[in-house]
Amino acid sequence: MQTQILWVAPTLALVGGYLLGSIPFGVILTRLGGAGDLRRVGSGNIGATNVLRTGRKGLAAATLLLDLLKGAAAVWLAQAFAPGEQLLAAAGALIGHCFPVWLGFRGGKGVATLMGVVLALHWPLGLVYAVIWLGLLATVRISSLAGMAAAVSAPVASAALGRFDLTLLLIALALIVLWKHGDNIGRLLDGTEPKVGKRG
Numbered sequence: 001m002q003t004q005i006l007w008v009a010p011t012l013a014l015v016g017g018y019l020l021g022s023i024p025f026g027v028i029l030t031r032l033g034g035a036g037d038l039r040r041v042g043s044g045n046i047g048a049t050n051v052l053r054t055g056r057k058g059l060a061a062a063t064l065l066l067d068l069l070k071g072a073a074a075v076w077l078a079q080a081f082a083p084g085e086q087l088l089a090a091a092g093a094l095i096g097h098c099f100p101v102w103l104g105f106r107g108g109k110g111v112a113t114l115m116g117v118v119l120a121l122h123w124p125l126g127l128v129y130a131v132i133w134l135g136l137l138a139t140v141r142i143s144s145l146a147g148m149a150a151a152v153s154a155p156v157a158s159a160a161l162g163r164f165d166l167t168l169l170l171i172a173l174a175l176i177v178l179w180k181h182g183d184n185i186g187r188l189l190d191g192t193e194p195k196v197g198k199r200g
Contacts, residue, residue, distance in 0.1 A: 013085035017074035017092025021113060022100035025066040026051050029059050039103075047108040049143045049196070064112050067097065071116025079120075087169050090117040094173050098180055109180040111147035114173055118154050121166055128157040141195040144184035151177040 026046040030038040035054040038046055042053035048064035071093045078089035097113040099105040115133065119126030133150035137143060155170035178185075187193035 009082040009085050010088050013078040013082040013089040014092040016077065016082075017089035018096035019092075020070050020074045020077075021093030021096025022102060022107070023066075023070055023096075024100055024103055024107065025070070026063040026108065027103070029063055029066075030054060030056070033059050035059060039106075045108055046103070048112060052196070067108065067112035068116040068119075071097070071113035072120040073116075075117055075120035086121065087166075090121060091169060091173065093117055094176060098176055109144075109147065110173070110177045111151060114151055114154065114177060117173070118170070122158070122161070122163055124161060125154060125157050125163065125166070125170075129154055137196065142188070142193055143196050144181050144193060145188060148178055148181055148184075 024046050026048065027038050030036060030041075030051060033056060035041075035051075035056050038044075038050060038054070042050045044050070048060045048067065051063045052060040054060075071090070074089045074093035075086045078086040082089070094110050094113055094117060096107075098107045098110045100107040111133070115126060115129050118129050129150045132153045133146050136146035136149055140146065151174040155167050155174055158164070158166040158170050184193060
């Protein structure tokens with residue numbers, strides 16, 4: 001009985017994080033905004049970059065913000081209701097975004113949601129993440145490259161700032177983001193990855 005009780009908080013944190021992360025805001029907002037089924041637009045991805053391909057900048061910004069907030073909210077809720085289990089909630093949120101059950105486990109690439117997770121876990125790491133992501137996006141204008149670099153920066157920055165308690169988790173989450181960008185990596189290598197604002 002005692003063992004079962006001990007598993008309640010971790011299970012709730014992981015499952016709750018997954019369910020929150022799996023909310024497909026890009027799909028919901030584009031449908032409500034009359035932009036159609038996002039999965040039939042551009043790359044078919046459910047994230048903000050693909051929402052931008054609908055020509056609806058407002059919807060893209062809202063998707064970015066909500067995807068970020070759901071990652072942060074998963075961590076904050078775990079801190080409030082399941083103290084000590086925020087790392088499980090963080091993992092659940094990113095996994096939920098990348099592999100949502102509602103969409104046949106075909107979700108987004110996790111960059112915005114990971115930023116939300118990182119900000120909530122340790123805000124200085126979030127600042128590093130944001131500077132690298134937005135800085136590269138502004139200079140090279142390749143969303144996938146900027147996002148992957150930001151994801152990789154999270155475990156590196158956590159180690160540099162002495163937050164070794166977060167490093168292993170952030171390595172695992174960064175690897176998920178990189179894996180979801182497999183096609184983008186191929187296009188980057190052969191020079192065909194599109195820049196932000198261009199179709200493809």
